[in-house]
Amino acid sequence: MPKKKEFDGVVYWVDAEGSMKREDAISKADKQKEEIVDDIFAGVFHAHDKLVDFKKHIIEALDAYIEKAAKKAKVEGWKGNFQLVNYDSTRRIVVKRAELLNFNEKLQFAKSKFDEWVIKKTENGDADLAEIVQKAFEVDKAGGINKSFLFKLLRYSIKDPEFKKAQELLRESVETYGTKTYIQFQIKNEQNAWDTITLDFASL
Numbered sequence: 001m002p003k004k005k006e007f008d009g010v011v012y013w014v015d016a017e018g019s020m021k022r023e024d025a026i027s028k029a030d031k032q033k034e035e036i037v038d039d040i041f042a043g044v045f046h047a048h049d050k051l052v053d054f055k056k057h058i059i060e061a062l063d064a065y066i067e068k069a070a071k072k073a074k075v076e077g078w079k080g081n082f083q084l085v086n087y088d089s090t091r092r093i094v095v096k097r098a099e100l101l102n103f104n105e106k107l108q109f110a111k112s113k114f115d116e117w118v119i120k121k122t123e124n125g126d127a128d129l130a131e132i133v134q135k136a137f138e139v140d141k142a143g144g145i146n147k148s149f150l151f152k153l154l155r156y157s158i159k160d161p162e163f164k165k166a167q168e169l170l171r172e173s174v175e176t177y178g179t180k181t182y183i184q185f186q187i188k189n190e191q192n193a194w195d196t197i198t199l200d201f202a203s204l
Contacts, residue, residue: 117160
C-alpha cells in the first residue's frame with residue numbers, strides 16, 4: 001500500500017522524496033502499478049514466511065535423525081556434513097555446515113610478524129613464498145580478507161621461529177561465532193546423474 005496522509009478530509013500519496021500528491025490526482029497507470037506491486041509482494045511475503053517455516057521443519061527433522069544416528073554410533077555432538085539417500089537411490093538430501101569466522105585484533109599482530117619474516121626472506125631471495133604471504137592479507141573491495149589464503153599459511157611446515165610465531169598468532173586471531181547450514185535437495189535424472197532442486201535456504 002502507498003504511504004498516505006490525510007488533511008482536512010483529503011487523502012494524499014507520499015512519494016520517495018516525501019512530497020505529497022492528492023489521491024484523486026494520481027494517474028490511473030500509477031494506481032495500477034501500485035496495485036500489482038502490492039498484490040505480488042503479498043504473495044512474496046507469504047511464500048517467504050512459508051519457506052522460513054519449512055526450513056525450520058527440515059532442520060529439526062534432520063537434526064533429530066542425525067542425533068539418533070550419532071547416539072547409536074556412540075558419537076557425541078555430531079555437527080559435521082552428511083547426506084541422506086532414499087531406498088532406491090533416486091532422492092538425496094545433502095547437508096553441509098560451515099563455521100562462521102571472525103578475526104580479532106591478533107590478526108594484525110600476525111600480519112606484523114609475517115611482514116617481518118617476508119622482509120627477511122625477500123632479502124634471502126625467497127620471493128615466491130613472500131608473495132603468497134602478502135596476498136593472504138590483501139583486502140578486497142568490500143573490505144574482506146580471503147580466508148582460504150590465510151588458512152593456507154597455517155599448512156606450511158616452516159621451522160623458522162618468526163614464521164611459527166606468526167602462525168600461532170594467526171590461529172589465536174580466529175574466532176567462531178556460529179555455523180551456517182546449507183541444504184541441497186537432489187533427484188536422479190534419466191542419465192543417472194543428480195539434478196538439484198533449488199530452494200534458496202542459505203539466505204534465510
